[in-house]
Amino acid sequence: MTLLLAEDDPELSRQISAWLTKSGHVVTCHANGDDALNTALRQAFDAVILDVNMPGKDGFEIVAALRADNDLVPVLFLTARDSVTDRVRGLSSGGDDYLTKPFAMEELGARLEALNRRYQQSATGQRRIGEWILDTRQRRLRSPTDFIDLQPRECALLELFLDHEGRTLTKKFLLDKVWDIRFDPGTNVVDAMICRLRRKLDAPGHATCIQTVRGKGYVFKALS
Amino acid sequence: MFSKLFPDHTSSTWRLVVLQAITIGTSIALCLTLAGWALHRDLDEMGRKVVLDDLGEHAVFYEQEGIAGVQRLFASGQHNDDDVLRLVSADGKVLFDHHPTAAGNFHWPDSSHLRKLANVKGLVTIEHPENDEHILIGRVVLNDGAILWYGRMDAADREYLGHIRDYLWIAGIAAAVIALIPVFWYGGQVLRPVRSMIASAQKLARGTGDARLEAPSAVPELREFAAAFNKVLDRNANLTLELQAANDHLAHELRTPLARIRGNLEAFQDHTIDEAGREAAARGIDEIDRATTLVQTILNIRAGEHNALMLHRERTSLRTLLESIIDLYMPSAEERQQNLHLEAETDSIMEVDTQRLVQAITNLLDNALGCTPKGGDIIVRLETTPGVTTISVLDSGPGIAKEEMEQIWERFVRGSAAAHSSGPGMGLGLSLVRAVATAHGGKTGCRNRDTGGAEFWIQLRG
Numbered sequence: 001m002t003l004l005l006a007e008d009d010p011e012l013s014r015q016i017s018a019w020l021t022k023s024g025h026v027v028t029c030h031a032n033g034d035d036a037l038n039t040a041l042r043q044a045f046d047a048v049i050l051d052v053n054m055p056g057k058d059g060f061e062i063v064a065a066l067r068a069d070n071d072l073v074p075v076l077f078l079t080a081r082d083s084v085t086d087r088v089r090g091l092s093s094g095g096d097d098y099l100t101k102p103f104a105m106e107e108l109g110a111r112l113e114a115l116n117r118r119y120q121q122s123a124t125g126q127r128r129i130g131e132w133i134l135d136t137r138q139r140r141l142r143s144p145t146d147f148i149d150l151q152p153r154e155c156a157l158l159e160l161f162l163d164h165e166g167r168t169l170t171k172k173f174l175l176d177k178v179w180d181i182r183f184d185p186g187t188n189v190v191d192a193m194i195c196r197l198r199r200k201l202d203a204p205g206h207a208t209c210i211q212t213v214r215g216k217g218y219v220f221k222a223l224s
Numbered sequence: 225m226f227s228k229l230f231p232d233h234t235s236s237t238w239r240l241v242v243l244q245a246i247t248i249g250t251s252i253a254l255c256l257t258l259a260g261w262a263l264h265r266d267l268d269e270m271g272r273k274v275v276l277d278d279l280g281e282h283a284v285f286y287e288q289e290g291i292a293g294v295q296r297l298f299a300s301g302q303h304n305d306d307d308v309l310r311l312v313s314a315d316g317k318v319l320f321d322h323h324p325t326a327a328g329n330f331h332w333p334d335s336s337h338l339r340k341l342a343n344v345k346g347l348v349t350i351e352h353p354e355n356d357e358h359i360l361i362g363r364v365v366l367n368d369g370a371i372l373w374y375g376r377m378d379a380a381d382r383e384y385l386g387h388i389r390d391y392l393w394i395a396g397i398a399a400a401v402i403a404l405i406p407v408f409w410y411g412g413q414v415l416r417p418v419r420s421m422i423a424s425a426q427k428l429a430r431g432t433g434d435a436r437l438e439a440p441s442a443v444p445e446l447r448e449f450a451a452a453f454n455k456v457l458d459r460n461a462n463l464t465l466e467l468q469a470a471n472d473h474l475a476h477e478l479r480t481p482l483a484r485i486r487g488n489l490e491a492f493q494d495h496t497i498d499e500a501g502r503e504a505a506a507r508g509i510d511e512i513d514r515a516t517t518l519v520q521t522i523l524n525i526r527a528g529e530h531n532a533l534m535l536h537r538e539r540t541s542l543r544t545l546l547e548s549i550i551d552l553y554m555p556s557a558e559e560r561q562q563n564l565h566l567e568a569e570t571d572s573i574m575e576v577d578t579q580r581l582v583q584a585i586t587n588l589l590d591n592a593l594g595c596t597p598k599g600g601d602i603i604v605r606l607e608t609t610p611g612v613t614t615i616s617v618l619d620s621g622p623g624i625a626k627e628e629m630e631q632i633w634e635r636f637v638r639g640s641a642a643a644h645s646s647g648p649g650m651g652l653g654l655s656l657v658r659a660v661a662t663a664h665g666g667k668t669g670c671r672n673r674d675t676g677g678a679e680f681w682i683q684l685r686g
Contacts, residue, residue: 009480015487053476080479081472082520084536084579102483102516104509105490153551172513179552184517186590186653192555211469215493215506 001046001116002026006036006062007078008054012101014193016049019105025112033057037065045073047112050088052079060093067094072114078103087182106216113164114177129209129222134158141166143202153178154197161210161220170217194218237415240407248403252396263388267381268416272347273361279362279374280652282309286366291320294372298322306377308359314369328373330359350375357382372511417442421450428457464532471523471532478519486512521652524580525635528659535577535663542613543571546604549582553589561598572613574686576664583683584660586618587653590681595621596677623672633658633668657682 004022007013008031017027028043030036033056040048040062048066050059057065063075076097078089087098096118097111127134131142139155141148150158156178161169171190175181194210202208211219230239278301286295291311298309311320330350347362361375418438424435437450459474486509493505527533550566556616557564585604592602600620607614624632634650654668657680661668666684673679 009484011484012480012487014489015484018490019487063516080476080483082475082479083472083534084577085534088536101479102486102512105487179548181552181582181586182579183515185552185583185586187553187556187586187593188551192559193552195559196555214503215509 001112002028002044003112004030004036004040004043004045004048006030006033006059007051009051016105016108017168020109023109031055033059033062037062039103040066040071040073041069047074047076047115049076049078049108049112052077052081052086059095060090063090063094066174074112074118076108076111076115083184084182104168104170104172104216107170107173108166110167110169110173113167117163126215127159129162134162148200150200153193154200157193158201159195161218164190165220165222168213168216168219173217235415237407239409240410241404244403244407245400248396248400252393252400255396256392258386259392260389263385263616265516267385269380271376271378271381275347275360275362275374275376278376279364279372281375283364283366283372284372285370286311286372294320306379308373308375308377310373312371312373314371319370329353413441413443414446415428415671417450419448421446425453437584444454464530465531467527467532468534471527475520475523479516482512482516521656522635525652525655525659528656528663531663533580533659533663535580537575537577539573540576540578540581541571541573542576542606542615543568545578545582546606546615549585550604552586553593556593557602560593561594562593562596563599563601564604565601566604570606570608572606572608574613574684576684577660580660581664584657584682585615585617587657588682591653591680592619592621596620597621600677611685613684613686614681615684616679618673618677618679620677623676624670624678629670632670653662654680 003025005013005017005020005027007016007029010031013029013031020027028039028045030039031054033054035056036048036050036054037057048062050062053058053103059079065071066075074096075094076099077095078096078099078101079086079090080101082100090098096115099108099111127136129141131143133143134141134155136159138156139150139152141150141158141224157174160174160177172184174190175184194212198208198210201210209221211221213219230242282294282297285297289296294309294311298307301307307322307513308324308330309320310318311321313319330352347360350359350361352358357377357379359375359377363371363373365371374684421437421439424437425436436454439446439450442450489505489508489512493502493509496502496505524533546566546568550564554564574660589602589604596602596619601618602620603616603618605614605616605618607616633654635655658668661682661684664684668680668682670678670680
């Protein structure tokens, strides 16, 4: 993806662009809102990452200017403010997603992927995992010989894993996307749900397809 | 001084009405008694003078013209209806007697009365044997030894007094009605503004809206009070804004450096091939996330305690909200072999900050799951009564020690039940629950269940 990153903190900007470049994206960086807007208006990007508080125009103003120019490029806000009001303001000003600092780089990657997929309108009703097919409408995994029924959250969780196959997904990201919860509950609710999903998916005696990555989260790897 | 006169719940209008009634009633009674007594005395005096006067006049006429003179004078005085005249010769023969029918029942003075005559200016009062009328009688011994008696009944005086009394009553009642004007004034100018102040103060106490006390038509003292009170509110609102800004600033200033550290730790974790190094980086990342949550929680609690927590209220079905929380916790409860149920017979649609309320309820549920043993029940209950919605979380844990009932809601206090649980709590969960409830204008509380375990509840208005 070609990405525009507007972040005034030099260290954070360096880390993010380094990680994104390493992941195969092309990143243009700006530390100032006015420059970022000029570049965004001149050049086409697959997605734009905006810090909310910046010298010059702030993130909300940049999005408003882009939308006024009929530019529908997906926009993800990075912010140090964790309040619903700010989040709602960000989304209602035309932003597509909202990530609070500090965050996991993998989560930034997953969110960018999701934005890009939504932007390209490539959602399908059925997904394939080896010989299994996930039917999200019936919430059922089917193989030529068998089927597994899934509960709504299990299905949403599995779908999310399939959307981001091979990427480590943080608990925070899973809670946000599957349960619409943006704080960390004390009880291991995500672990318990993953365990339940594993019990349904994994064939006895085989390695699991949802792996735990210590300190990071979970990654889905379809077993061949 | 009068505060003990009334039951506590009597409104001040009624107190004023009662006090006014007592004052006016006493005044009227005093007026009637005093004026009646004074008039009575004056009329009595006047009656005496009239009798003595008439007696003298008739005596003079007798001396000059004999009985005919007395008769002529009496007839010209037109006293026929209520005056008595008797002329008795020295040998006891009645020479002239005028006795109206009205005076027929009075006993004519006898010897006992005669003895009194010397003491009371030559007059004697005789009572009517049946009613309380009186007749005032005097006598004079004439030159030829004859005795002239003259009497006057007090019927006319009594009638006159009666009229006066009636007028006094009318004046008293009119005065009482006029005296109600202060009551109406009090109701309109004092009580109504006070009531509207109470209403706005209650609204403020609930933390809804930024209303101010208003009393445009109230008495100056109340207007002054409202202005002073509003000044305090303005200052509080400014402090709240400052607190919000400071919280925002603090969170912002802390989150950016934490993000840098986290990014570097992640990079280290990705690039090192040393297993111990990766493990250390993972632990560091965990700690940073925990610290971020901790700081945010403390700031939220502080803001909530001071009514400065910014809420993003949305119309929400509480039953649906609880169902989704149960759905979130069900796998964990099943893993721990605990029975988690939702009891919600009715629904309640309310304007709440969904994220914060969910966080408060999940905090209660985290505690419940942490302290309930295998096989134990955990119930989440939604109850609605008119005006109040209660969300309770009931566990089957060890319950709450009596001395901890209030303490556990304070920051950084972990109840003794938490010692049995596995969670790494900081003792902030319940204070966040309380902060969120307070920010919503609600209350929290806890009690031990009769069947064992504890019940924690969040009560919301509406």
